[in-house]
Amino acid sequence: MLKNPPPFVSRYLDALPVDNEDAPVSRQVSGVCASRAQMRGFSDPQLIAWNPDLAGSLSLQDLFTNPGVAANVLCGNQLLPGMRPYAMRYGGHQFGHWAGQLGDGRAINLGELPDQRGRMQGLQLKGAGPTAYSRQGDGLAVLRSSLREYLCSAAMIALQIPSTRALSLVLTGEQVVRDMFYDGNPKLESGAVVCRVSESFIRFGHFELLAARHEFPLQRQLADFVIANHYAHIDQDPARRYQAWFHEICACSLQLVLDWQRVGFVHGVLNTDNMSILGETIDYGPYGWLEDYDPLWTPNTTDAAGRRYSFGNQPAIVHWNLAMLANALYQLIADRDFLEAEIAQFESDFQVRMTGLQLAKTGFCNWPWNAGEWQQLLQHAPVEEWVAFVLQTEELLKSRSTDYTIFYDLLADFNIGAAFGAGLDSAPDLAALHRHLADAFYDSDVDTATYNSRLQKWAETYARLSRRIGLEQPLRKRRMRQCNPRYVLRNYMAQEAIDLAETGDYSRIAELFQLLQKPYADQPAMHNRYCKKRPAWANSKPGCAMLSCSS
Numbered sequence: 001m002l003k004n005p006p007p008f009v010s011r012y013l014d015a016l017p018v019d020n021e022d023a024p025v026s027r028q029v030s031g032v033c034a035s036r037a038q039m040r041g042f043s044d045p046q047l048i049a050w051n052p053d054l055a056g057s058l059s060l061q062d063l064f065t066n067p068g069v070a071a072n073v074l075c076g077n078q079l080l081p082g083m084r085p086y087a088m089r090y091g092g093h094q095f096g097h098w099a100g101q102l103g104d105g106r107a108i109n110l111g112e113l114p115d116q117r118g119r120m121q122g123l124q125l126k127g128a129g130p131t132a133y134s135r136q137g138d139g140l141a142v143l144r145s146s147l148r149e150y151l152c153s154a155a156m157i158a159l160q161i162p163s164t165r166a167l168s169l170v171l172t173g174e175q176v177v178r179d180m181f182y183d184g185n186p187k188l189e190s191g192a193v194v195c196r197v198s199e200s201f202i203r204f205g206h207f208e209l210l211a212a213r214h215e216f217p218l219q220r221q222l223a224d225f226v227i228a229n230h231y232a233h234i235d236q237d238p239a240r241r242y243q244a245w246f247h248e249i250c251a252c253s254l255q256l257v258l259d260w261q262r263v264g265f266v267h268g269v270l271n272t273d274n275m276s277i278l279g280e281t282i283d284y285g286p287y288g289w290l291e292d293y294d295p296l297w298t299p300n301t302t303d304a305a306g307r308r309y310s311f312g313n314q315p316a317i318v319h320w321n322l323a324m325l326a327n328a329l330y331q332l333i334a335d336r337d338f339l340e341a342e343i344a345q346f347e348s349d350f351q352v353r354m355t356g357l358q359l360a361k362t363g364f365c366n367w368p369w370n371a372g373e374w375q376q377l378l379q380h381a382p383v384e385e386w387v388a389f390v391l392q393t394e395e396l397l398k399s400r401s402t403d404y405t406i407f408y409d410l411l412a413d414f415n416i417g418a419a420f421g422a423g424l425d426s427a428p429d430l431a432a433l434h435r436h437l438a439d440a441f442y443d444s445d446v447d448t449a450t451y452n453s454r455l456q457k458w459a460e461t462y463a464r465l466s467r468r469i470g471l472e473q474p475l476r477k478r479r480m481r482q483c484n485p486r487y488v489l490r491n492y493m494a495q496e497a498i499d500l501a502e503t504g505d506y507s508r509i510a511e512l513f514q515l516l517q518k519p520y521a522d523q524p525a526m527h528n529r530y531c532k533k534r535p536a537w538a539n540s541k542p543g544c545a546m547l548s549c550s551s
């Protein structure tokens with residue numbers, strides 16, 4: 001076994017009231033923040049992927065010297081010293097409606113251990129069996145969705161976007177029934193468990209449920225726990241502590257959604273129970289990556305009618321979710337003006353930073369946004385001109401079917417200033433620009449004259465503003481490469497890895513994991529294969545074009 005079993009602890013269990021009944025019987029629970037859980041156990045678990053860097057940072061590398069032991073520990077068959085399984089109690093707003101008690105219906109927390117920086121990290125098994133919060137569900141997860149979480153959370157971290165992480169992917173050896181599109185076609189699928197890692201899995205919905213149940217002293221206790229353990233730098237006097245905390249939640253949630261917009265990530269189910277109190281990406285379900293630019297695009301079939309969680313709507317939804325959290329914290333903060341001002345501030349900060357983001361994507365400034373750089377840009381041209389350029393860029397992307405990732409990737413290599421800014425007498429090199437961008441377009445039957453005239457006006461504005469601030473191509477390119485990823489986990493890429501894994505071939509999981517570790521870098525050996533548009537066969541294939549919550 002392990003040479004040095006790490007000392008697992010559970011600060012959450014130690015600090016907060018807990019329901020000690022661990023039977024996996026669905027029920028309403030009150031007065032506690034968690035219920036203890038039993039591990040269901042699986043007959044024949046198999047470790048099919050694990051993250052060595054993350055294992056190393058948790059001093060868990062020895063566990064993986066014996067894959068059989070690792071599989072048993074990471075599906076919950078075997079508990080390491082100190083592990084005390086439990087499920088968290090929370091509620092949430094789902095698709096805009098209060099849903100009451102939800103809770104960890106298929107996630108079981110095992111305990112925490114320190115990483116190499118001394119920060120406590122919790123381990124949570126997703127799909128390891130039912131808990132008190134499973135409602136009608138079985139508490140299980142399938143290979144398809146677990147593999148997607150395993151790869152995408154690693155990709156997100158490599159993109160430098162906060163996220164829960166995934167230590168391992170284990171096949172349970174058992175089959176699970178799923179009706180993938182809720183259309184009366186249930187199938188048997190391979191069961192799987194992901195071991196998630198995060199400093200905290202606490203969600204907005206934790207606080208909402210306690211408010212809805214009028215359990216205000218417990219809500220305060222939980223807020224104190226979160227501040228003491230996860231916002232320890234907040235050193236305001238007690239009267240302003242909760243305000244300072246809420247302010248930070250707004251700030252990190254804003255940063256998170258801007259980063260999603262930057263890379264084209266669409267979460268798919270931004271319910272308040274899927275919003276981390278730390279501003280991390282959490283609960284990978286029917287997420288997707290924007291390919292042809294369309295603000296209304298949603299990967300989630302369940303959301304196809306309302307498009308509540310579409311790409312362009314994500315900032316407004318995060319804003320709405322923060323307003324729900326503000327409501328829930330009203331008793332704690334007891335300052336309506338403050339809460340309203342914070343929610344309003346999110347809106348205005350978002351507008352400025354979204355403009356900053358789009359200017360960073362085109363190389364005018366660096367990302368993340370900083371106020372000093374923004375002020376400098378404003379010295380060269382008034383805000384209206386920058387905003388007009390940003391709108392022009394968006395119109396251009398929308399006016400034909402344009403791949404969001406490839407467009408910026410190609411654009412970084414094209415010297416706009418040289419082609420369009422040489423002087424009034426020289427003709428701009430429109431044909432060269434159009435040729436250069438050709439690989440970003442999905443459509444071929446466009447009205448080229450209209451598109452070209454739009455492209456030309458846009459490129460001229462781009463070149464004029466570049467001249468205005470003295471932006472040279474090397475700096476522009478460097479900034480664009482730092483802001484715009486070349487490699488993202490397109491749905492079809494994940495689906496190919498799933499199709500192979502379902503035949504027992506796990507090599508593609510490893511290949512994509514490697515690729516996505518360096519999303520901004522040139523990877524010549526991988527370039528032709530993965531830095532390209534979605535292939536035509538994927539346009540209508542389930543898992544590539546459509547996803548559901550069923551997982």
Ligand code: AMP
Nearest residue numbers: 102103104105106134137138139140283
């Ligand atoms: P999600 O949409 O995945 O964030 O899940 C919403 C709620 O449903 C959470 O409380 C989950 O724990 C619960 N849930 C989802 N799938 C299952 C399942 N297969 N078994 C039990 N609970 C589930």
Ligand code: MG
Nearest residue numbers: 273274282283
């Ligand atoms: Mg969830």
